[in-house]
Amino acid sequence: MSHAIPRTEGHQEPPAGGPPRTVRCAGIPLTPLAPAPAAEELVRLALRGAAADVHLCGTDTLADAGHAPGLQRLLRSAALNLPAGRGPARAARSGGRPAAQVYGPDLLLDTVRAAQRAGLSHYLLTAEVPTGEVAELPTAELLVRYPDARVAGAEPLPGRAATAEEWAALAARIRESGARLVWIGGSGAARQHSAAARLAALHPAVYVAAGPAFALLHERAGSGRWKRWPAGVRSYARFLRAAARERHRGRGxxxxxxxxxxxxxxxxxxxxxxxxxxxxxxxxxxxxxxxxxxxxxxxxxxxxxxxxxxxxxxxxxxxxxxxxxxxxxxxxxxxxxxxxxxxxxxxxxxxxxxxxxxxxxxxxxxxxxxxxxxxxxxxxxxxxxxxxxxxxxxxxxxxxxxxxx
Known part of the structure; x- marks a missing residue:
């Protein structure tokens, strides 16, 4: 389903030394940061100990917010909304800010790399079928690229019928792990956005509703141009991912x-x-x-x-x-x-x-x-x-x- 690019309503200038500037698109404040500065902003929030919900907003999300008051309120009160697609990026540019498109897998990898230097750890939540393999897969992919990345935990996101006690228990596990950056990926954008806001209200950390970043991260290693690489290279990469997955099982x-x-x-x-x-x-x-x-x-x-x-x-x-x-x-x-x-x-x-x-x-x-x-x-x-x-x-x-x- 395609949507028209939401109308841009102008941008807001922050006070000197304040947070990054925002552009309002369809009533939603977007912060048009390029991928590398966006990763640096996440690390800055994590080092500050902030309770922050961060949302990657594509055209569909902005259009859905127009007829979903709950989603609109959530995004309007969010700590940071990033334009995740060409449409929002063009809307940000028409608002007078440089064009910026934040791609979920790139933001994840850029932030993991920056977090290594800052000594920050991550927690991964996947909104997929609740199996251990689904939770382990994005962790293995990260460890292939960054063997020294600190992954404090990985698990499925609570189901739609989860109780307040189950959400509180998840927030407590994140607190116990010491993770400062929590990534929420998988299917169901609305579910991710809701989870990020809910968890940020329960425990101070940076919660990123990263869209299909985990799946796309895996596809980058297993599809597209990758399929045209020699079979020996593909086999070796599969071996690396399996080894990283096994390494993570004994690492958390x-x-x-x-x-x-x-x-x-x-x-x-x-x-x-x-x-x-x-x-x-x-x-x-x-x-x-x-x-x-x-x-x-x-x-x-x-x-x-x-x-x-x-x-x-x-x-x-x-x-x-x-x-x-x-x-x-x-x-x-x-x-x-x-x-x-x-x-x-x-x-x-x-x-x-x-x-x-x-x-x-x-x-x-x-x-x-x-x-x-x-x-x-x-x-x-x-x-x-x-x-x-x-x-x-x-x-x-x-x-x-x-x-x-």
Whole structure:
């Protein structure tokens, strides 16, 4: 279906030092940046810690906004709208700004390259059939081109009937991953635009509704002129993509942590201060199948946690905080709960959200402290925990310790 180029209504000049200039097309403010400056603007927003929804707007999107009030309101309040097609680019030019057309795959690749220099990580959401292969594919393509790119996570976008709790859990997983740039690709432009705005309201990061960027990224490696390349080159590229996909499976923060738990033969994870359950959900997606006991004393997060754990028979929830039992904020001692939460012979790993709380938890474990094979906590420790050795970080901002021997 084709649409006429929307009428341009003039451009707005920002104050000195403000955001890039905009041009209004069919009532929607577009920022006519060329691909490289657009990537730099995304990195700038991410480094600033902004909550920003970014939308690639083609002619169809601008035309649809004319008869969809919800989409129009969403785009008018967006942090950044980029012209994604010749029509919007020509409309921007007629508004007095240089012509610019931002192509989804180019924006993705340009931003990944710029983000490498800035040390930023990415999270990929695909609005396709919810299979692991679909979520892994764009990650593999990125790693072929940029092996040092930081991909903190990849998963399908929640379905159209997703609840508010499911959206909150996704935002929590993105927060836990440490990703600052979140790419939403696949089919269904309206769904992508809505997801970007919704997630930006839940957690501060840069959310890019990138259109079919993931699919087009893959097609660039598997169709068009690529098909005319020698068969040996095509085979080698397929090998590279398969290797990158396999490399990613063991590379993400939760995947690395799940592998560490498997190597240490961990049977039980205690998640102290579990909040809404994003940590355990990440471990489950990464392949950890052992038992989990989550502790959350706050009623609001605990309700979400219980809903998250409801369908998992190996995941229990208790309304306690763990500590040494001293004072009003001392929490419950682990040795007093030991028989209720552990089984004989289980190897134990404890995750804490409170930095510097490790000693209090181990004091509260009493004679069972030696059964805590590993610990994970937020932040860096100034001095090593006696009897434990730090391993290379698997989750950004965390330290993981394992008992010596």
């Amino acid at each position: 923060p939760y995947r690395e942590l799940a592998q560490l738990l498997a190597d240490a033969e961990i049977d039980l994870v205690l998640d102290a201060g579990a909040d809404a359950g994003a940590y355990v959900a990440g471990l489950r997606r990464a392949g950890y199948r052992g038992r989990v006991v989550s502790f959350e004393v706050l009623p609001g997060p605990r309700e979400q946690l219980l809903r998250c754990a409801a369908g998992d028979p190996g995941w229990s929830v208790l309304p306690y905080a763990l500590g040494d039992g001293n004072g009003p904020d001392g929490g419950h001692r682990l040795d007093a709960l030991w028989d209720a939460v552990t089984a004989p012979g289980e190897r134990l790993f404890v995750r804490l959200r409170a930095p510097g709380h490790e000693e209090r938890l181990l004091d509260g474990a009493g004679l069972y402290a030696s059964e805590c094979v590993g610990l994970q906590t937020r932040g860096e420790r100034g001095d090593p925990l006696p009897g434990y050795t730090a391993v290379p970080p698997t989750v950004p901002g965390d330290v993981v310790l394992f008992r010596r021997g």
